[in-house]
Amino acid sequence: MKNKKLVLSVLSTAVVASMATSAFAAPGAGLYIGGNVDKYYSVNAFLADANFDNALDEILNVGLNKVLFVGADGKAANLEEIFMADKIEDVLENVTAADFETDGYAPVNTDGTTGTAIHPEQDPDLGAPGELAIESVSAIDATTVEVTFSQEVDEASAETLANYVLSKQVTPPQAPVNIVSATLDADKKKVTLVYPAGTFAPNTKFNLYVSNIRLAEDLDVILPQTTKEITIADVAPAVAGVSLVGTAGGSSTVDITFTQTVNAGTVAGYVAKTEGETDKVATSANVLADGKTVRVTFPALTAGKAYTIALPDDVQNGFGKLIAADATASLTAVADTVKPTIVSVSQDTEETDADDQVLNIKFSEKVNASTITVTVFAADFSSQAATIVAAVNGQDTVQVTVPDTFELKAGQTYTVRISASDATDASGNAIDLTTAVNKTFTAVDKVAPLVSSITKLDNKTVKVKFNENVTVDAATTFSVDGVASKGTVSGDTVTLTPTASTGVYGTEAVAVLNIDGKVKDAANNERTFAAATDLATSANSTDEAAPLYADAATAAVGGTTIALTFSENLDVIADVDTAEEVAQVLTITNANGTVVDATYLTSNNNQLEITVGTIAANDVYYIKFKSGQTVVADVEGNKFTGTKTIQVSAQ
Incomplete structure (x- = not known):
């Protein structure tokens, strides 16, 4: 008996919540019992004396999760989901073909007899999973219709007014109703249609013809012309649930949920009453985003007290249907001491x-x-x-x-x-x-690749390192300090070299790096780089290129100094100021092979100045740097290496 009471409680909640102002007819509202029962009960058939006890036994036999409830508004959930939900609205969703079992359901009549099995999962109006179909059509007030599609739709076609034709079911037929606007919601599935004032009224029926709506991800997929019936029922809004949101600062917040979208009504019409206390009149009342819940603020309600809440008599649905006279809601205030986690x-x-x-x-x-x-x-x-x-x-x-x-x-x-x-x-x-x-x-990877470092290796090689392994689109181009470049990818690094065989970069750190094109990571996160964006300003740009000697024509030889010009500024680690110290770095000989003593070595911007004795006019000198010398370097510490012999001529 206890389990049957549970089922009845769940069903009563579901039936009340589904009493909407509009719906389409397929599939029929009621209970679809699957498992080994495979029967369909309309609400009237379920409540019939011939069926009631047997239907409850069947539900308990197969389990709540095998029983699908479909409301008059075309929304559905299994009874287990309804039982577990804090609010039934949280689990009721537009019914689809996938909600039904494939064995069919024998419809049960009010006298207990059954008919030929029906197959709602084959209903073309519901659509198969993955197809573009209309899930629901609802008139929410006297001017507005909401159309919900099974998948995201293309904005242009969804907002084309000619794709929606609305006609009233009357004899003789009337001209279609002019549509004012069609607006696609942010979820890309719901379209709100607006019609002239007073279009929809209780006890009327309309046909909505929808066509030429395209799938957002594939414009070649087009919704076939689909007809949906809109029935405006003459049903007054009723209370579906009441909950205490909380009490703090001398006020209590109460949510009153109705069966339909409503206005808030007169604030002072909400009055909480209990024995032994002065009536508590609401100080505010506002409709929440769902359109059905009114959040009401009262002076603080007393924990443990049972309250009857009088409702304003001007609460009404979107069609002007008023709530029943003297309607009330019941609530027991329970102190909330539970901390949120x-x-x-x-x-x-x-x-x-x-x-x-x-x-x-x-x-x-x-x-x-x-x-x-x-x-x-x-x-x-x-x-x-x-x-x-x-x-x-x-x-x-x-x-x-x-x-x-x-x-x-x-x-x-x-x-x-x-x-x-x-x-x-x-x-x-x-x-x-x-x-x-x-x-x-x-984590899942959602971040497109970023340039993490730029390294100049020499005057023809730059390595661009990303924060992860990458692939580079074939059309992507590179530029290093204005020099057009081509890239070779290996893991997280793109190695750049000048596109032209004669191109050179210089040996200082990259000042401007431009990428024009697309770079992807392994998860296909793609970043498009703009050609004008300088990536060297945001990434760590370093110089590992050793300075290069320019050529003999740039050397200045005369008096007691030989000045050699390099590709960038030098930073001699320490002045070399004795002949012995200079000899550890380089040797100088003249054209006859005679060693020329040098006594001092220092840098001046991009020149290396070598002090020697008197230089003979028109003589030729050979400067040979010793292997492993650690003195001549650029400002980043990259050393001029090798045993290169430099020939210069005195003026």
């Missing part, structure tokens, strides 16, 4: 911007607007992203964006540490950080 941390895989590394931090309940401070660590705590302070927006989930500089790599586990928050729930309970200090998640 952080339930989970996950990466938001729905982000369309590949540069976003967004984490969803989910609380056990909605929390007030505030902030939360988090730090993201690698699993071994060897590295971390900067501490992030994020805004909590009054919902049960806060989004935190991790900087690109700390890439979340696919398959790796990360730890999120929540260090502080001033967030509270509606009753003023602060977040319980003792249960939410560390939360882990496994």
Whole structure:
């Protein structure tokens, strides 16, 4: 008996919640019992004396998860989902062919007899999973219709007015109703159609013809002309549920959910009454985003007290149908002392911007607007992203964006540490950080490659290193300090060389690196680089190229000094100021092979100055650098190496 009462409780909640102002007829509303029963009961057939007890036994036999409830509004869920939900609206979704079992259902009549099996999963109006179809059509008020598609649709076709034709079911037929606008919702599945004032009224029926709507991801897929019936029922809104959101600061917040979209009505019409207390008149009443829930604020309700809440007599649905006279709602106020906790941390895989590394931090309940401070660590705590302070927006989930500089790599586990928050729930309970200090998640790769370093190896080679392995689009081009370049990819590095055989880069660090084209990582995250963007300003650009000797024509020889010109500024590590010290770096001979003593070595910008004795006019001198010398280098410390012999002539 107890189990049967449970089933009846679940069904009564479902039936009330499904009493909407509009619906389409297929499939029939009622209970579809699967498993080894395979029967369909309309609501009237289920309540019939001939069927009631037997239907309850069948439901208990197959289990709640095998019984699909379909409401008059075309929304459905199995009874187990309805039983487990805090609010039935959270689980009721537009029915699809995939919701039904494939064995068929024998319709049960009110007298207990059964008919030929029906197959709602074959209903063309419902569509097969993956096909473009219309899931639901609903008139939500006197001027507005919402059309929901099974998949994301193309904006241009969805907002073309000629693709929607609305006609009233009357005799003789009337001309179609002029449409005012069609607007595609942000989810790309729902289109809101607006018609002239007073188009829809209770006890009327319309046909909506929809055609030429294209699939967003494939414009060649077109919805065939589809007809949907819109029935405007003459049903007054009723209370579907009441819940205490919380009590804090001398006020209590109560959510009253109705069976239809409604207006809030007169604020003072909401009055909470209980024995032994003065009536508590509401101070505010606002309709929430779902259109069916009115959030009402009262002076603080007393914990443990049972209240009857009088409702305003001007609450009405979108068609002007008023709530029943003297309607009330019942609520027992229970003190909320439970602190909100952080339930989970996950990466938001729905982000369309590949540069976003967004984490969803989910609380056990909605929390007030505030902030939360988090730090993201690698699993071994060897590295971390900067501490992030994020805004909590009054919902049960806060989004935190991790900087690109700390890439979340696919398959790796990360730890999120929540260090502080001033967030509270509606009753003023602060977040319980003792249960939410560390939360882990496994990342998916959503970040396109970034240039991490640029290294000049010599005057013809530059290595561009990315933060991960990459592939480069064949049309992508490179430029190093204005020199057109070609790239060879190996792992996370692109090696650049001048496109022209005569091209050279110089030997100083890259000042300007331009990439014009696309680079992808292994997860196909693609970054498009603009040709005008200088990547050297944001990446670590280093110089590992040794200075190069220019040529003999640039040498200055005369008096007591031989000055050799190099490709960049030099930084002699220390002045070499004795003949013995100079001899460790280089030797100088004249044309006759006689060693010329040098006594001093120093740098002057890009010149190496060698002090010798008197230089003979028109004589030729040979300067040979010794292998392994460590004195002549550029400002980055790259040493002029080798045993090169330089020939210069005196003036």
